[in-house]
Amino acid sequence: MRHHKRLHALFALLALPFAAPASAATADLLLSEIIEGSSNNKAVEIYNGTGAPVDLAAGGYTLQFYFNGGTTPNFTLALSGTVADGGAFVIAPSNANATILAAAQQVSGTSWFNGDDAIVLRKGGSAGALLDVAGQIGFDPGTQWGAGLASTADNTIRRKATVCAGDADGSDAFDPAGEWDGYATDTFDGLGSHTASCGGGSLPTDPTASGGASPASLAAGDATLLTVAVVPGANPASTGLTVSADLSAIGGAASQAFVDDGSNGDAIAGDLTFSHQATVAAGTAAGPKVLPVAIADAEGRSAAASIALSVVARVDISDIQGQGVGSPLAVGTEVVTEGIVTARRANGYFIQSAPGDEDGDPATAEGLFVFTNAAPPAAATVGNRLRVAGRVTQFSRTPHGYPLTQLGNSSATVLAGGQALPAPVLIDESVLSPGLSTAALGRYQGMRVQLPAAKVVGATNAFGDFHVTLPTTPRPAREPGIAALDAVPLPAGNNIVRFDRNPERLRVESTGLEGGSALNVDAGTLIEGMQGVMYYDRGDFTLLIGDSSTLAISGGAYVAAVPAAEEGAVRVGSYNIENLSGGESVPLNRLSKLSEVFCQYLRNPDVVGLVEIANLETAQRLARAINDNEFGTCPTSPMYQAYLLSTSGSQRLGYLVKTAPLADGRPRVEVDSVTEQFVGDTLTAPDGTANGVLFDRAPLLLQGRINGERGRSYPINVLLNHTLSLLDVNDLTPRAVWGTDGDRSRGKRLQQAIKVSELVESIQAADATAPLVLIGDYNAFDFNDGYVDVMGIIRGEPAPADQVLVHGDSAVTRPLVNLIGTKPEAERYSYVFEGNTQTLDHALVNQAVIETTEATLYHARVNSDFATDNAADPTVPVRTSDHDPLVADLVVPAFLDADLATTVFTPFKLVFDGQVVPFVATVRNRGQSRALRPEVTLRIDGTPAQVRQVLAAGWDCGAPVAVSGGSEVFCGRETPMAAGEIDFLLVNLEAVRLTAIDSVGLRAQADTRSNDTRASNDAGADSAKVVGRPRWTWGD
Missing domain, CATH: 2.60.40.1510 (ntegrin, alpha v. Chain A, domain 3)
Incomplete structure (x- = not known):
């Protein structure tokens, strides 16, 4: 919002000459520094490089301010005082902070300019000659001229040393980057001096300095090393440098001398960094402190600087963490705490209360992560007891989870080394079991923990992460409803089920701590001896571990093929083949593995729906590798023929169809047609407008017959689908027309499901006796997920309106049957996500199939239970995808x-x-x-x-x-x-x-x-x- 400017009485209060370095000659005065800082921190500096002192009042020098693109000045200030040759003259408002006012020679009024206001220096009165301008008269840039630090709002800009003449054209375009250097908000350390180097020889310069404190945040009673780094003046070089500071704000002397002799905390004698080891007096009020610093040399030159630090309260780790998750302290609260360094990771380290310092409350965590953004400092050595000053922050990678409490902007002081680490806390059924609160593990956040034995339920991914439960816990599966921590708003009066996220799971980062490397384990693996630190990330409590070489690891998943087809069986398979591409140049290692999967584990179904295949050439290359037994794992050729029609996208749908001849010479499968459905259909936005294509992968319908011996055949319709991903279903990112990206995702999933249901109904209405099989990756569970009941709509049994966020009716009047129900409950999955088994790939059949076959579903267990590192291993047939392929086994009694x-x-x-x-x-x-x-x-x-x-x-x-x-x-x-x-x-x-x-x-x-x-x-x-x-x- 633009500030309203009200003019107040303006009086020149103070005009004092300021000794500054002489410099190269300039024709007249020019603007040399402009501060447009926070609050009322404003200042204008004028430089005299003329070679002689300048009397401002006698010359009629004025400053004028043109507000918001105005063409006449809103405020004119007559200047008074004398500017020494080579000196600078500072004008500031009376309500600027003390540092600015200490450097000012003229103080005037309480209302000043903003970043979009032009500043003009004139000579000869308010209508005199224009000497210099910062900005452009008559033009409003919005909020500022320039960009980044070199801009006129919320920054300090200083004239480049090479500029020795002002900009006398107030109407030309203005870009500060051309003649000005930019500095961060509230940078005051150069105010009151300026150097120009555009000719005229080498002239004297003042010393300059910058101050600091380490640590810069500390509690009353703590010590800090105050330092001032000095750059000596030149021409001649400074001698006899002295540095002193006013430490009264922290209970010290009003004029404390600093030393550069290697004593009192000074690191190196004679390095021009002057130091003083100070202690903040007990009882010093908390808050930011600014310590003024004065520098002088024997040549009579001087400079000013300041040291900023904060006095903060000392609190225990348990008080920072509080009970459960989150912190009772406001984000941004500056604290000082103590703890022993227990572990390090790439971007920070963990501290934990020393034995005896705990608060005795089992509900509060005694550990804390200190975020450093880069490698931890040397002080954060495991076993060191540290005093850490920092700011409370809450890190959330996703809005659908808890925040991680941590300290940022930190500094650390070593209090002692070689300390014994706190004993790890045992993770057992009390915090890792079905039915518990999703926050049950929050009491251990940041603490050392141990898990004597765990069973892997989600194999290692590409980042070295995997999921475990206690060994006796049943394997967790995705359940109906919206996940408990999803932050998507729900309507009042809804009866949507909430999925508890299975709190019996624990995520493990095998590369989470220093010394860790990817631990590749498959589902079913027993791991004994894990120790690490409890963390929270990616929506799950996480055990961070380091070196895993001492762990005992046994067991794991085994590959399992579908049963061999018996006489009379008709088989329809489906395989999300995970972005297979390359055409004739499909990588041979992957082609070899896929050939083995198709022939030895899927057993070459009669029809296979391919999901995520790039093009027809790639499908044909896969078919040829299988048919020709290219890799020695396909002794019997199915004589697959590939079908793929789509010409858009990289994740297309296709079929492999078995054409090997029967004893009577007929091919096993005869195809009448393969057609894409809904190719031209568009997604309808809430306002009724078209909003892109409805189906990124158009459903693919195959119609034909599967032949049996003795002249018999079984007519069949196969519909292959790959509906919209679940990835954005809960996305809260704003999106025009829809509301959020999540709203659009849910709307698209709903419209796709309704369209597929209409197609199913039309096929059944045309011939209720025609067998129909739906296969593919539906990116939807076999139950209502609470967002959109995709499979319920397609099946013909949608969830009630109050049990789903976005409801839709199904066109299907004769419901389909999902064959996942033919499998034991523990085997009902085709995919594993975050340690939860789930079914995304489905085989549904209509009543005509149920009445004419014995229908059973099988999965080849070759992917979802195995670590991703297997993908690169050509010697094993696993992890050719992240989905397990399925086979609908339809035994046709008429064939027997x-x-x-x-x-x-x-x-x-x-x-x-x-x-x-x-x-x-x-x-x-x-x-x-x-x-x-x-x-x-x-x-x-x-x-x-x-x-x-x-x-x-x-x-x-x-x-x-x-x-x-x-x-x-x-x-x-x-x-x-x-x-x-x-x-x-x-x-x-x-x-x-x-x-x-x-x-x-x-x-x-x-x-x-x-x-x-x-x-x-x-x-x-x-x-x-x-x-x-x-x-x-x-x-x-």
Whole structure:
């Protein structure tokens, strides 16, 4: 905001000559320094290089200020006093700080210029000749002329020594960088002197100096080394230099002499750095202090400087950390604390309260990170006890997490060396278990900790980081809902589930401390003996470790292939191949590994959807390596043909289709069409305008048939998708029209999901009996993530509106089935992120597939559980991607020729009333193929009570139920019956005579999902005659 300028009465209060170095001759006075600092810290310096003293009043010299681009002066100040030859004359407002006022010869008023105001020096009164101007009359630059330090706002600018004439044209453009040097805000150390070197020989110069304190922040009672580095005057060179400072602000002498003789803290005698070891008096009030410094030489020349320091309060580490996470102290609070250096890293070091100095509260951390931005200082040697002065800061790499409390702008003083380190705290179930608070580990922030044993649940990434749990903790998986620390605003009244981030996880940085190197470990690895420092970064509490050579490491993940395809199986695979590119020049090491994965671990599915492949040439190169057994791992050629249509982007979608011929000469897969969907569709912004393409990777639909032996075929539609990444779903960066980048991400994910659901519905509406398989990387979980229920919409079962941030309806009226549900719960993942298993790659099928196949999902475990270093190892088939490829195994019963033959036998042909009669039902598969889901229906002509027992190993038989004309028992078997396999079912029935002629009998009828080639032998029956007194009642 522009300052409103109000003119006050302006009076010249003081005009004193100032002895300054003579310099080269100039035609007249010029502006030599302008200070536009903080608050009221303003000043203008005028230089006299004319060769003679100048009487300002006699010459009618004036300063004029043109505010905000004005063409007439808003303020004119008549100057008075004398400027010595080679001297400088300083004008300042009365409310400037003490350092400026001490250098001023004329003090006037309380309201001065800003960075966008032109400053003019005239001779001969207010309408006299224009000698010099800083700025441009009649032009408002906005806030300042220039840029960076060489600008007119919030900086000090000084005329270059080579400039010996003012700018007499007030209308020309002004750029300070041409004739001025820039300095930081509130730089005053050169005020009152100026040197010009544009001719006229070498003239005398004053000494100059700069002061400092080490440490510059300290508590009352602490010592600091005050130093003043002096540059002697020249022509002639300074002799007899003296330095003194007013230390009364810290309880010292008003005129304290400094020495350059190697005593009293002075490092080197005679090096022109004058020193004094000072102690801040007890009781000195906290706050910034400025100590004025005076320098003089025997030649009668002098200079002024200052030393800035801060007196701050001394606090314990536990008081800086507070309870839990965050600090109770305001950011920017300057503190002094003490602790033992426990560890170092590339940009700082850790200190921890010495034994006995702790506060006794287990909820407060006793450690603290000191951020140095570069390598830690030598004082921060492990084992040194330090007194550290610094400023409390909170570091957050992401808004979706806790801040890390640390000290910045620090200085350190060694109090003692070789101190014993505090004992490490044990990490156990009390702070690392499911169901705990996400802040449970905050009590150990910055402290030494130990983890005697841990199990890796997220393999090492490219930065040397991995995730662990305690050894007995079940492996954590991503769960429904928005992550607990995500800072995205949620609407009132929502019922969105919050995912607790699995507080049983702990992130480990193997390169976190000095001496650390990347520890490459796979999921399932047991690590014993870890010690380090507790830290917080990237949204997770983190164990920083250094040298890992002494750790005991055992176990780890094992590669696992999908089962070999059985007869009758149709297989559709999906593989996010992680940016495979290169065309004919795909790196051979990667091509070799991929060939082995496809042939030995995926077992060459009939159709494979490729995600993140660069172009058709790359897909064809991969197909050729597999087909030609280029690397010796593909003995049977699938004769893959590649399909890829997209011509935009680097992450495209494609297919490999198996064309190897069957015994009858037909190719295994026949493709009718491959088409891109929604290529021209655009994303619709909230204001209704188009906002870029909707699908960066257009869905790819393959339609055709997969052929089986004996002339059979299975029609299929395969839809391959790669929907928008989750990376920006919670991004808070502002974005026009949408609100934030996260809003746009969520909107795009929603619109993509709805479009895919519309395509699914259109395919099913055209032919509800047409099998449909959806595959690909959906960048979405198999459940509602609370932001957008992508898979629910595509599947046809979207989450309710109050359980999701952005809701959308699905066009699907006959829901799909996600085959991830066919897997054991612990195996439901294709990806591991931050130690959480999760499914991003999906295989969904419609009811037509469920009704015509036995559908199962498999994953080849070759990537997600393994450390990224394996990617560069050509000898192992792992880490060709960060996703595990999947295979939808669809066993088509119509491809299997079975023949279930059933017989029933009882050894008794005549039985008595009440006798238990054994029957044996024999079921044999006489066909050449497996019988899928065999079942037998046992029928008796009697009541359920007559069924005393059914014994059938491997079969699941239900209770007898009454049906019309008798009772039935249904028996089913989950496992297929192999060709030639025979099973026996023993059925014990009670004989009951109700009529004069009665019998007890059993009929067994077999069935299977496979193609039963002969129905005539599916059933068998036998019976026995019942004798004895009939069970009738007279008179009924």
